[in-house]
Amino acid sequence: MQTLPVIAVNGVIGAQVSPLDRGFTYGDGVFETCKLNNKKIPLWDLHKDRLLKSCERLLIPVTEHLIEAKLFNLLADINIADAIVKITVTRGEGGRGYRSPDSVSPTIVVGVFPVAEYPPTNFTEGVTVRLCTQRLSCNPGLAGLKHLNRLEQILSRTEWQDTSIIEGIMLDTNGNLIEAVFSNIFIVRNGELYTPDLSEAGVAGVMRRFIIETLAPQAGVKTHVVILGALDLFDADEVFLCNSLYGIWPVKKLIADNQQDFKSGAITHRLQNLVNKTLFA
Amino acid sequence: MQTLPVIAVNGVIGAQVSPLDRGFTYGDGVFETCKLNNKKIPLWDLHKDRLLKSCERLLIPVTEHLIEAKLFNLLADINIADAIVKITVTRGEGGRGYRSPDSVSPTIVVGVFPVAEYPPTNFTEGVTVRLCTQRLSCNPGLAGLKHLNRLEQILSRTEWQDTSIIEGIMLDTNGNLIEAVFSNIFIVRNGELYTPDLSEAGVAGVMRRFIIETLAPQAGVKTHVVILGALDLFDADEVFLCNSLYGIWPVKKLIADNQQDFKSGAITHRLQNLVNKTLFA
Numbered sequence A, B: 001m002q003t004l005p006v007i008a009v010n011g012v013i014g015a016q017v018s019p020l021d022r023g024f025t026y027g028d029g030v031f032e033t034c035k036l037n038n039k040k041i042p043l044w045d046l047h048k049d050r051l052l053k054s055c056e057r058l059l060i061p062v063t064e065h066l067i068e069a070k071l072f073n074l075l076a077d078i079n080i081a082d083a084i085v086k087i088t089v090t091r092g093e094g095g096r097g098y099r100s101p102d103s104v105s106p107t108i109v110v111g112v113f114p115v116a117e118y119p120p121t122n123f124t125e126g127v128t129v130r131l132c133t134q135r136l137s138c139n140p141g142l143a144g145l146k147h148l149n150r151l152e153q154i155l156s157r158t159e160w161q162d163t164s165i166i167e168g169i170m171l172d173t174n175g176n177l178i179e180a181v182f183s184n185i186f187i188v189r190n191g192e193l194y195t196p197d198l199s200e201a202g203v204a205g206v207m208r209r210f211i212i213e214t215l216a217p218q219a220g221v222k223t224h225v226v227i228l229g230a231l232d233l234f235d236a237d238e239v240f241l242c243n244s245l246y247g248i249w250p251v252k253k254l255i256a257d258n259q260q261d262f263k264s265g266a267i268t269h270r271l272q273n274l275v276n277k278t279l280f281a
Helices: A023-024 A044-057 A065-079 A120-124 A151-157 A206-218 A230-234 A266-278 B021-025 B044-059 B064-078 B120-122 B151-157 B206-218 B230-234 B266-278
Strands: A006-009 A029-036 A083-090 A109-111 A125-131 A165-171 A176-178 A186-188 A191-194 A223-226 A239-242 A248-257 B006-009 B027-034 B083-090 B107-113 B127-131 B167-173 B176-180 B186-190 B190-196 B223-226 B238-243 B246-253
Touching: A006 A065, A006 A151, A023 B021, A023 B083, A023 B151, A029 A044, A044 A083, A044 A206, A044 B190, A065 A083, A065 A109, A083 B127, A109 B127, A125 B238, A151 A165, A176 A191, A176 A230, A186 A206, A186 A230, A186 B190, A191 A206, A206 A223, A206 A239, A206 A248, A206 A266, A239 A266, A248 A266, A248 B223, B006 B064, B021 B083, B027 B044, B027 B107, B044 B083, B044 B206, B064 B083, B120 B246, B127 B176, B167 B246, B176 B230, B176 B266, B186 B206, B186 B230, B190 B206, B206 B223, B206 B238, B206 B246, B206 B266, B238 B266, B246 B266
Parallel strands: A125 A165, A125 A248, A191 A223, B127 B167, B127 B246, B190 B223
Antiparallel strands: A006 A109, A029 A083, A083 A109, A165 A176, A176 A186, A186 A191, A186 A239, A239 A248, B006 B107, B027 B083, B083 B107, B167 B176, B176 B186, B186 B190, B186 B238, B238 B246
């Protein structure tokens, strides 16, 4: 049995990164965190699509073939069934200064980490979350991308130590509801789904996309991608979080100026069952 | 003669960085870029002050002693008179996830790079700059810090390839004038200095601080730190840029929807001479 994590830098297990790598000097890159489930990565096509589009947006030249070769070669080598797989692509080594080097040779890091063990009650009863003080800044040029500039998430995550609080809800600097620190968010109202528009801020999660495009239609639930405020959260019938590692967690309690309890309702459970059946079986 | 760059990771020349270093995974750290001038770093106290305050803001535990030991030991070892010195401090290695490790052991990277060769006309005639399309996002919790989340600067710097354009002027998402890609900005109007308030966005440069606190008072010029818009730029009598490597460059031409020429005026030159005499002699 392989001891995890196993990390390969440009295909070399145990290799390190240059201090001139622009991932290190400027957070100049993107990443994906995927579930490895019985030797398969659920939603790999959506992960790959976001990764390639994000690289394109940042003008990092990388091919689907290169990423898949590095990823699947490592997975074949270590031959493990269940894990968390993280793929990072940076602009590679550069000189001093923001200007991209004339010839870019991207760095591809694939890390295989142990499966995350979440309390079973996260799935059944739901999770307690808090409203973060730290806001997300608005930047249409970077919104949606899972890039390596993550200080806002890090500052948010420093806001609580209480282990009974599982996630933090984040607003943007305009006061709009955007996401949670490592999850996307949906609310249910009158039997329909609402999730924040992410054209100004936030990470457009792969599980969020799968729910919008596939699961909600399959479950016969209408979805609205709209601008939402913090108040919409308090008015919700149900609230749930999602990401590609855990699927869906109902929110049972929101800690803010006014504490609020939510029912873990029918629509959340219907979607949760669909995720488990479709992706994690 | 030592071949530059020389880079030491935690005191070890030629060492590399862990792919689990949070500088690499999240841009979770800060940096300073300093001029080494005849074996001395002008404004080192201001660089150190910003570095320590930025680490404090990000809750990265590091001491003045530790930073100075790593910096001055390397400089003593390589024994060079003139260079550019870059100091990076990150939160060190972490696991997967945004949460700070329980025990943080910061990574300190000191890099010594060749002196930057700027065209002499940058100083005498001034530089041509463009107004960038990419905006700076607003985030009071990170504003002012020279942190490692630099994708906005990188995207701005991709906007032009024309080598006659030396810098790009950046507005924030509210349309306020903030800075240039690797410089701060001042405008002169009716014999007084104006420079953008950086409480929402931007990097609070060390040379900017030295001009505000020391040089302008010494030159008998009043300085206003205020909210400025792009239009204030077009109304200016003189415009100049500054950073700790080159000191002061007059702006001679601004390329935007309307192109505008500026005089390289008396106040800019008075301050430029003071910088050269005080710091770079």
